[in-house]
Amino acid sequence: MKKIIALMILTFVVFTVFAQTEEEEKGLEAITESSVKGQLEFLASDWTEGRAVGTKGAYIAADYITSMFKVYGIEPFGDDVRTRPSRSEMMAGVRPTISKSFYQNFSLLEYTPGEEQSFSVISSGVGSENAVNFGFKTDFNVRTGTVGQTAQAPLVFVGYGFSDEDEGYDDLKKIDLKGKIAVVLQGFPGHKDTSSVAYKKFAPKGRSAQYYLERNKINQLEKSGALAIIQVNPNADPSLGWSQNQIYPTKGRYYEADTPLSSYYDYRMTMPGDTLTANIPTFTVTPRVANEIISGTGIDFGEFEKMVTEKLQPASRALSGKSIAFKTTVNSKIVKARNVVGMIEGEKKDEFIVVGAHYDHLGKFDGWIWNGADDNASGTVGVMTIAKAFKATGKKPEKSVIFAAWTGEEKGLWGSKYFVQEAKKKDMNVVLNLNYDMIARDVESDTLKNKASMVYTKANSGIEEITKKNIEDFDINLDLQYRSSDRPGGGSDHAPFAQANIPVFYFMAAMNRDYYHQPGDELSTINWNKMIDIIRIGFLNTWEFANSDDYLKTKVKVEEKVLTPEP
Numbered sequence: 001m002k003k004i005i006a007l008m009i010l011t012f013v014v015f016t017v018f019a020q021t022e023e024e025e026k027g028l029e030a031i032t033e034s035s036v037k038g039q040l041e042f043l044a045s046d047w048t049e050g051r052a053v054g055t056k057g058a059y060i061a062a063d064y065i066t067s068m069f070k071v072y073g074i075e076p077f078g079d080d081v082r083t084r085p086s087r088s089e090m091m092a093g094v095r096p097t098i099s100k101s102f103y104q105n106f107s108l109l110e111y112t113p114g115e116e117q118s119f120s121v122i123s124s125g126v127g128s129e130n131a132v133n134f135g136f137k138t139d140f141n142v143r144t145g146t147v148g149q150t151a152q153a154p155l156v157f158v159g160y161g162f163s164d165e166d167e168g169y170d171d172l173k174k175i176d177l178k179g180k181i182a183v184v185l186q187g188f189p190g191h192k193d194t195s196s197v198a199y200k201k202f203a204p205k206g207r208s209a210q211y212y213l214e215r216n217k218i219n220q221l222e223k224s225g226a227l228a229i230i231q232v233n234p235n236a237d238p239s240l241g242w243s244q245n246q247i248y249p250t251k252g253r254y255y256e257a258d259t260p261l262s263s264y265y266d267y268r269m270t271m272p273g274d275t276l277t278a279n280i281p282t283f284t285v286t287p288r289v290a291n292e293i294i295s296g297t298g299i300d301f302g303e304f305e306k307m308v309t310e311k312l313q314p315a316s317r318a319l320s321g322k323s324i325a326f327k328t329t330v331n332s333k334i335v336k337a338r339n340v341v342g343m344i345e346g347e348k349k350d351e352f353i354v355v356g357a358h359y360d361h362l363g364k365f366d367g368w369i370w371n372g373a374d375d376n377a378s379g380t381v382g383v384m385t386i387a388k389a390f391k392a393t394g395k396k397p398e399k400s401v402i403f404a405a406w407t408g409e410e411k412g413l414w415g416s417k418y419f420v421q422e423a424k425k426k427d428m429n430v431v432l433n434l435n436y437d438m439i440a441r442d443v444e445s446d447t448l449k450n451k452a453s454m455v456y457t458k459a460n461s462g463i464e465e466i467t468k469k470n471i472e473d474f475d476i477n478l479d480l481q482y483r484s485s486d487r488p489g490g491g492s493d494h495a496p497f498a499q500a501n502i503p504v505f506y507f508m509a510a511m512n513r514d515y516y517h518q519p520g521d522e523l524s525t526i527n528w529n530k531m532i533d534i535i536r537i538g539f540l541n542t543w544e545f546a547n548s549d550d551y552l553k554t555k556v557k558v559e560e561k562v563l564t565p566e567p
Contacts, residue, residue: 023393027539028474030392031385036532039068039381040440043359044373044523051372052264052363053108053408054335061359065340065384065405066102072388074342076100077402104339106418108408112267113144114329119283121292122152122323131325132292137242139286144328145279146270151181152325153227157299158182158316159308160189161217167201171314178225181324183293185301186214186233190309198309212489222280228326229282232290234301239286254519255368262365269335269411271418281328297322337407339415344390346400346546351429353546354402355538356416357383357436358409358493362517373523374509375516379436380405382535386434389539390546397546399431406493409437416493420500434542435494435506440531443510449527451479452534456505457498458484462550463505463541470540476533505541507534 042048042064049057069076078101085094117136122129134140156175161184163170169189190198204213221229249256285293294301297319304315340359357379361372371377387403408414423430442449456463464482471478487498494504509530515521 023395024474024540024543027389027393027543028536030389031532031535031539033528033532035388036381036385036535037528039384040373040377040526041523043380044371044377046369046371050363050370051359051361051377053269053337053360053411053414054110055363057364058360058407059338062103062338062340062405062407065359065380066342068384069102069340069342069387069403072384073391074344074387074403076102076341077343078102078104078339078341102340102342104341104419104422106337106339106414107272108269108335108337108411108414109146109272109332110267110269110335111144111146111330111332113142114148114331116327116329117142117144118325118327119285119289120325121289122325123296124321124323134285134289137244138239139289141238141242141284142326142328143282143284144330145276145281146330146332147276147279148327148329149228149279149281150327151227152323153179153181155183155230155293155319155322155324156180156226156316157294157297157319158184158221159304159314160185160187161221162188162202163220164202167312169202169312169314171316172220172224173314175224175316175318177221179227180225180318181228181230182221182224182226183230183232183319184217184221185305186231188213189312192305193309196309198312201312218280218282226280228280228324230293230324231282231284232293232301234287234290234305237286238284257366261368264362264365264370264410269408269414271414272334281326283326293322293324294319337415339407339419340405341419342387342403344387344397344401344403346397348399351399351431352402353399353432353434353542354404354419354430354497355383355386355434355542356402356404356406356419356493358406358415360407360410360415361521362410368519370517370519371522373521373526374441374512375438375521376409376436378438378440378509378526378531382436382439382531382538385535386539386542390543393543397543398548399546401542401546409493413491413493413496417496420496420502424500430497430502432545433494433497433502433504434538435492435497435504436534436538437492437506437508438511438516439507439509439534440526440528441510441512441515442527442530443512446510448479450477450530450533451481452507452509452530453481453483454505454507455483455485455488455490455494457488457503458486460503463503466544466550467505467537467541470537470544474536474540476537477529478533478537507538509534 043061048061051058051061080098081101083097119140120131120133122131156177158175159171161171188202190196193199204210250260358376359380362370383403406415488504489495494506498504515525
């Protein structure tokens with residue numbers, strides 16, 4: 001009897017493994033070069049005009065993605081759509097119906113600094129007050145908030161505005177910034193001396209770390225109640241970037257012209273929201289403005305930097321007798337945007353894996369198109385192709401799988417942030433996110449043209465283990481660099497999921513500076529084999545994750561606090 005039971009168990013296991021492999025093989029057969037090329041050639045074509053969020057080209061791209069989802073048999077999972085029968089139809093008995101669309105619609109606020117900006121340094125003494133009025137884009141520039149502001153407030157010198165809890169350093173610890181204006185130096189303690197103890201303690205590590213350091217400092221100053229921020233770099237003259245005379249020709253990487261090309265970054269976007277969050281104006285000033293600010297206060301920037309490097313002690317303090325009066329103006333408008341969201345419903349209707357990539361790019365300016373073939377038409381095609389492969393298996397997965405093409409990534413991850421925000425409101429049980437961003441390019445050092453990276457949530461070590469197993473079992477030609485962290489961040493659409501404590505894994509092929517955010521990011525530079533292999537491993541992983549909970553077994557305890565994605 002025991003032998004019969006053992007044989008039955010063995011037969012069941014063999015049959016299950018065979019069936020699973022057969023399903024995976026069917027899915028892989030659906031991932032063809034012709035299909036991938038056909039989709040990418042249109043999505044990154046001139047017809048979609050760079051797919052900038054809210055533009056005609058982006059709407060064409062979204063319609064195309066929706067059409068492909070329909071071809072593959074994916075169900076809509078966007079906003080509810082209500083029909084409105086005519087009077088005659090109502091009299092004939094036709095009633096309104098509610099159904100799902102493929103589009104998740106939301107608004108973005110687009111804004112740029114207005115023409116009128118003012119900035120005055122006011123010095124007060126016994127019985128006197130003196131104001132020095134500086135010129136916009138002569139002595140100062142400003143990154144405004146979403147609305148114009150007028151204020152006069154005292155100044156507080158906050159050093160670098162830097163804090164490191166582990167090392168016991170905090171420039172803001174004993175400073176009251178509410179209703180005041182912060183004067184902050186760029187950098188961090190010891191940033192000028194790479195051999196110093198301070199530098200070794202505080203130097204940011206990783207790609208784009210310096211950028212995120214400065215951005216995080218601004219966020220913290222706003223949270224501390226500052227009305228505005230004045231950024232100072234004692235060793236640079238920012239006015240070189242504001243000059244009004246452009247000497248012919250202006251030479252870009254791909255063009256020569258009388259003036260620089262207009263840029264996607266000439267304006268910013270945010271979600272309108274219910275409050276004035278992220279609305280603090282940040283001024284960049286010339287050395288003569290900075291010196292006028294500290295004149296008579298006893299502050300010397302050079303001495304401060306030297307002292308902090310040596311003693312690792314903050315020296316923040318109010319600047320007695322000094323205040324700033326400013327006025328900012330803003331030009332703004334509302335832009336309608338939309339994600340494309342489809343789904344394959346699983347046996348578990350209330351447990352979701354989200355496979356996503358952003359379809360937006362940098363648009364079209366002055367006749368030049370930023371096609372964004374790699375960034376991120378490649379990732380979007382990856383999502384559509386995995387959807388196709390799932391349907392080709394012929395089997396309903398255990399978990400429901402959402403396939404999403406995000407918009408607004410290039411402006412601040414707005415599409416994925418909106419999805420996570422809405423999922424949280426609806427108490428959706430999202431258990432995993434796969435993100436594709438730039439999966440089709442090489443760098444010079446990649447001589448075998450098979451290198452890529454995978455970032456994943458450290459606690460879910462099964463993600464790496466399963467990836468390695470699938471690469472070996474299915475002979476996929478990828479040399480992956482695996483990078484894990486407790487809550488992976490950065491400038492791509494996995495970040496809002498990670499911030500909400502949803503496990504993620506994220507593939508990227510390469511960051512090639514010759515093409516990244518350049519008009520040259522076109523089809524001719526695509527590595528088709530690498531792109532297809534990254535799609536294949538994404539499908540295999542997601543198929544296994546959709547039908548198994550093994551990857552959720554954790555080896556590292558993760559903080560249980562659920563974070564709301566930053567605006």
